Amino acid sequence: MKGEALPVLWARGLLSAARTWKALLVALALNAGLALVVTAPLASRLHDLLDDRPTAAPLAKGRDLVLEAHLFRAEPGLLGDPARLDALGRGSLPLAELPSLSGPLAGLLAAGLLHSALSGLLAGGFVGRFASERDRGSLSAFFSDVVRLGLPSLLLGLLGLGGILGAFYVFVELPRAATLSPDLRWDWERTGLSLLRLGAFLLAAGAIRAVVAQSRAALGLSRSVNPLAALGAGLGFVLGRPVKALLLEVAFGATALLPLALWLLLAPSFRGGDLRLLAALVAGQQVVVLLRIASRAAHLGAASAWMRGAREASRPAPAKIES
Amino acid sequence: MSSLKALPGLVLLVAGLPALAGARVPPVASYRIEATWDEERKALAGRETITFVNRTGRPFDDVVLHLYLNGFRNTRSTLFRALPPPSGSDGFGYCELKRIAPSGGEDLTRRATFASGAAGNPDDRTLVRVPLPRPVAPGETLVLEVDFESRLPRGLLRTGWKDDFVLAGQWFPKLAKATEAGWRGRPFHPFTEFFADFGDYDVTLLLPAEVKGRVAVTGRVVEESGGDAGRVRVRARAEDVHDFAFAFSPRFEVKSEKVAPKGLPAVEVRLYLQPDHRRSRERYLRAAREGLALYGSWLGPYPYPILTIVDPPTGSGAEAMEYPTLLTGGATWLSPAAGGEPGAVVLHELAHQWFQGVVATDEVSEAHLDEGLATWIAARAVTRLQGPPSPVLEAFGVPFALRLSRPLPEGEAQDALDQAVFSRSDPTLRESWRALDDAAVRTNAYSRTALLLESVARTTGEQPLTAAVAEYARRFAFRHPTTRDFLDVVGEVASVEARSLLERGWASAGTADFAVTKADTARMRPPAGFLGEGPRRAWAAPAPGGGAWESTVVVQRLGELPWPVEVELRFEGGHVVKRTWDGHGEWIRYRATGPRLLSAVVDPGRACLLDVNRLNDGLATEPDPTAARAWGHRLRFLAQNVLELFALVAALPGAVR
CATH class of the missing domain: 2.60.40.1730 (tricorn interacting facor f3 domain)
Known part of the structure; x- marks a missing residue:
């Protein structure tokens, strides 16, 4: 199998990510810390509301749609403005109204954006380490790369975010009414067009993410801090190999989703009682999130390895030396 | 599950079969x-x-x-x-x-x-x-x-x-x-x-x-x-x-x-x-x-x-x-x-x-x-x-x-x-x-x-009401009854109470909401203060409680709609006491001495589905954080994955249709 074959790149990406395990733990701590900050007020409110109420006991066992309806009727603002939440749940909240959300969900949105920005900065550290021949696992070297490459990486991430939001608007929002139109005669037309809409968005988002990943890789490899130059290099690289770049994106997307899917399908849920079970479940959940973060980093690792390999292959062969 | 118990009404219904066909x-x-x-x-x-x-x-x-x-x-x-x-x-x-x-x-x-x-x-x-x-x-x-x-x-x-x-x-x-x-x-x-x-x-x-x-x-x-x-x-x-x-x-x-x-x-x-x-x-x-x-x-x-x-x-x-x-x-x-x-x-x-x-x-x-x-x-x-x-x-x-x-x-x-x-x-x-x-x-x-x-x-x-509905269907087949007719049949076949509850529920735009607003339990204290009469009057200093427990439960009707409800008091040692309240007053207080009270729940069998807030139907004397802890645990994991989703920028909420 060639060194640039997809499975090889996938494996090299995961290996690269594993070598930066300390940095991955930093990213996990960041994720967990933010999640804790966002959910702490809600968790505290839930304790206030439920701890004295024996009638809340069924909630410990899992979802209870009727009891949840009673909870939200008694506390309409528990998650934020009920009308907007309702629209969000129905998938009909316009993107423009997302900033007007209130309550814990607004906190989650803000934390999400912050997490996205911090992840963009950390991506600079990862590509710096992946481009380096030595000290790949060094945390101090990682942070010095964050300082050096973080900002351009963040800018590339913001460009990617803008692109993905644009693709979302063009492929999902704009044709929404047309693809759900009651004028369509058959249900399969409606489903087909809606899936087409989703497919087009995922394709565009995947392409944008691939360009961002390769641009970040170019940033690390070139040692330049010019994001536009990196973007040019990344775009050129992806345009030269669009199918493989997308397949790499799909491979790491699936890798990121697999642990979560397995956890949701197989892991027991905490229904109270043994706190050791709770501790074990929390630990298991952190492993799942860590694997998701690792697969995101591994994508950058694979992108760096792929780009470096391509560059080395394109270098002219050394002149023949005759003795 | 209770809705599966409608079969007893069948006897009366089958008896009504020929009448329906001939009632045109x-x-x-x-x-x-x-x-x-x-x-x-x-x-x-x-x-x-x-x-x-x-x-x-x-x-x-x-x-x-x-x-x-x-x-x-x-x-x-x-x-x-x-x-x-x-x-x-x-x-x-x-x-x-x-x-x-x-x-x-x-x-x-x-x-x-x-x-x-x-x-x-x-x-x-x-x-x-x-x-x-x-x-x-x-x-x-x-x-x-x-x-x-x-x-x-x-x-x-x-x-x-x-x-x-x-x-x-x-x-x-x-x-x-x-x-x-x-x-x-x-x-x-x-x-x-x-x-x-x-x-x-x-x-x-x-x-x-x-x-x-x-x-x-x-x-x-x-x-x-x-x-x-x-x-x-x-x-x-x-x-x-x-x-x-x-x-x-x-x-x-x-x-x-x-x-x-x-x-x-x-x-x-x-x-x-x-x-x-x-x-x-x-x-x-x-x-x-x-x-x-x-x-x-x-x-x-x-x-x-x-x-x-x-x-x-x-x-x-x-x-x-x-x-x-x-x-x-x-x-x-x-x-x-x-x-x-x-x-x-x-x-x-x-x-x-x-x-x-x-x-x-x-x-x-x-x-x-x-x-x-x-x-x-x-x-x-x-x-x-x-x-x-x-x-x-x-x-x-x-x-x-x-x-x-x-x-x-x-x-x-x-x-x-x-x-x-x-x-x-x-x-x-x-x-x-x-x-x-x-x-x-x-x-x-x-x-x-x-x-x-x-x-x-x-x-x-269930049986009396299903029988009443069956009789109503039989009696008014190919006719044009009103609410009054329906209530009359319910009163006649089911019970006066069933009719009264239906009438009240339909006549009111308000809510049914029963809540346990107080559930206290404490050791009974010996009497304190000046005790006895005349020369036998003596001072007894307040002393800490011991022995039996004294418990107080208050159930309030917070909604407008009265409804007969059961109140269940659970005590240490597995003792359960049930009382029925007609729900007409604004509140009712229960006092009990004996074992320690653990919880009080109004309508534990969920008979009144019109109660708008089931959560306040009960109160425990000791908090139990299980439900909130379980939900906090789920919410944290959900938040972690949503944050990771943001980092991926692979999808956004609201994109589901």
């Missing part, structure tokens, strides 16, 4: 109609002969006719004043009276005036009053000849068309209901339905030839001829019904089967299915088959030889509607079985064949009598036949069922409790068409009544 009344308003469909204009040109037999004790010097399709005439109609106007001319329709005359008599068309009725909208054209040359005396028969043209709108509110599919409902000029107080007719209101006298229908339709064999009708197709010259002539007859609807589509797939539930008359079930809903075919037929048997045992046999089910295209506006002997379902291409559809909608509309097809109540003023009873009975049937359904979400046109149980009727009736808390605009007993908005009509007619009936059943006994 002589026809009051019968119609012979001939109509031709104009595909281009989506219109029916028709001529009808109305035979009205005055079976009241009063003369009528005029007739009042419904021209329902004029509700779609323009944006000034009562119907369109309450709905967003259609975007194109397709959304509008009308029913035009071209000529009306007594048989062999003078043309009365010029004398006709529109009657805006009690809604007070002079622009409404859905009711027309025609003075007669001479009154129709009690027992006399009036024969009217009417020419009309009806244009159907694009599917909306139980009638109309979509592409090649047509459902013609409320399409012909139709007499208002004759009562001892005169004609009872209301303008076509968007949130209520219909009311009419029973009669016989003989309808001949000229339709496009390609729909031959694919015409669904109220009653039965008795003749189908032609097919050449681009037209097919379809003649249908229906007896002892109060309405006539039909549907056709060249793409219908027709499936017919004979259903003969044990001990009940055989019924031919005809299903007219959309080709893209093929996977729902068995679910439709199974619901009809099992529903006919179950309702037959609960409410008396289905009194017609045929039941027609129309499966409309998605988005046709024709979903989930009942007409005599004909109902419309609602399926989608990928309907997941766990969602319970289209079985649940068939069971609801099938229940309407009794309430209001046979027991023909006034849907315009007392919508709870048909929708509420149908919702309650269908909830019990769905639970019994299919199990509680799962909620269904749709992402990008693909529906999927969540692995959650939605117990009925509470699972689909929480809107009634929201209405009681946040709006409380109308009591159920207010005439439906007078209600503030559609939410008030919907929640009162469907959800609140279903919750109320189930609560009464759980509080006063």
Whole structure:
């Protein structure tokens, strides 16, 4: 199998990510810390509301749609403005109204954006380490790369975010009414067009993410801090190999989703009682999130390895030396 | 689970079987109609002969006719004043009276005036009053000849068309209901339905030839001829019904089967299915088959030889509607079985064949009598036949069922409790068409009544209430009862308490909310202070408690609706004490000495489903963080994954449709 074959790149990406395990733990701590900050007020409110109420006991066992309806009727603002939440749940909240959300969900949105920005900065550290021949696992070297490459990486991430939001608007929002139109005669037309809409968005988002990943890789490899130059290099690289770049994106997307899917399908849920079970479940959940973060980093690792390999292959062969 | 205990009512129901079949009344308003469909204009040109037999004790010097399709005439109609106007001319329709005359008599068309009725909208054209040359005396028969043209709108509110599919409902000029107080007719209101006298229908339709064999009708197709010259002539007859609807589509797939539930008359079930809903075919037929048997045992046999089910295209506006002997379902291409559809909608509309097809109540003023009873009975049937359904979400046109149980009727009736808390605009007993908005009509007619009936059943006994409903169905078959009649039967067959609870629940727009507001327990302290009399008076210093526990529980009625409730006190050592409170006072206090109190719960068996806040139904003396901890744990993991999603920027909330 060639060194640039997809499975090889996938494996090299995961290996690269594993070598930066300390940095991955930093990213996990960041994720967990933010999640804790966002959910702490809600968790505290839930304790206030439920701890004295024996009638809340069924909630410990899992979802209870009727009891949840009673909870939200008694506390309409528990998650934020009920009308907007309702629209969000129905998938009909316009993107423009997302900033007007209130309550814990607004906190989650803000934390999400912050997490996205911090992840963009950390991506600079990862590509710096992946481009380096030595000290790949060094945390101090990682942070010095964050300082050096973080900002351009963040800018590339913001460009990617803008692109993905644009693709979302063009492929999902704009044709929404047309693809759900009651004028369509058959249900399969409606489903087909809606899936087409989703497919087009995922394709565009995947392409944008691939360009961002390769641009970040170019940033690390070139040692330049010019994001536009990196973007040019990344775009050129992806345009030269669009199918493989997308397949790499799909491979790491699936890798990121697999642990979560397995956890949701197989892991027991905490229904109270043994706190050791709770501790074990929390630990298991952190492993799942860590694997998701690792697969995101591994994508950058694979992108760096792929780009470096391509560059080395394109270098002219050394002149023949005759003795 | 409790809804599965309705079987005891069966004995009384079976006893009522012969009476139902023999209870039919002589026809009051019968119609012979001939109509031709104009595909281009989506219109029916028709001529009808109305035979009205005055079976009241009063003369009528005029007739009042419904021209329902004029509700779609323009944006000034009562119907369109309450709905967003259609975007194109397709959304509008009308029913035009071209000529009306007594048989062999003078043309009365010029004398006709529109009657805006009690809604007070002079622009409404859905009711027309025609003075007669001479009154129709009690027992006399009036024969009217009417020419009309009806244009159907694009599917909306139980009638109309979509592409090649047509459902013609409320399409012909139709007499208002004759009562001892005169004609009872209301303008076509968007949130209520219909009311009419029973009669016989003989309808001949000229339709496009390609729909031959694919015409669904109220009653039965008795003749189908032609097919050449681009037209097919379809003649249908229906007896002892109060309405006539039909549907056709060249793409219908027709499936017919004979259903003969044990001990009940055989019924031919005809299903007219959309080709893209093929996977729902068995679910439709199974619901009809099992529903006919179950309702037959609960409410008396289905009194017609045929039941027609129309499966409309998605988005046709024709979903989930009942007409005599004909109902419309609602399926989608990928309907997941766990969602319970289209079985649940068939069971609801099938229940309407009794309430209001046979027991023909006034849907315009007392919508709870048909929708509420149908919702309650269908909830019990769905639970019994299919199990509680799962909620269904749709992402990008693909529906999927969540692995959650939605117990009925509470699972689909929480809107009634929201209405009681946040709006409380109308009591159920207010005439439906007078209600503030559609939410008030919907929640009162469907959800609140279903919750109320189930609560009464759980509080006063299921068997007596189901027996009362069965007796009501038997006694008022082919008649036009009111809420008072229903309550009288409940009081007579079930209990005075059941009747009183129903009446109170319907009369109030308020809430039921019982809460345990205090649950204290402490060691009994020895008496302190100056104890004894005269020379034996002695000072006893306050001392810490020891020995037995003294507990106090306060239960408050925070809502307006009184309801008899059980209060359960749990003590250490597994002791449980139960007391019943009639719920009439504002509060009740319980004091107990003995073991330590652990918790107090009001209505632990969840008899009163109208209670808007179940969480405050109980109070523990020691906090138990399990539920909040479990949810905090789930929420943190959810938040971590959402944050990771943001980092990926792979998807965003709100992108699911």
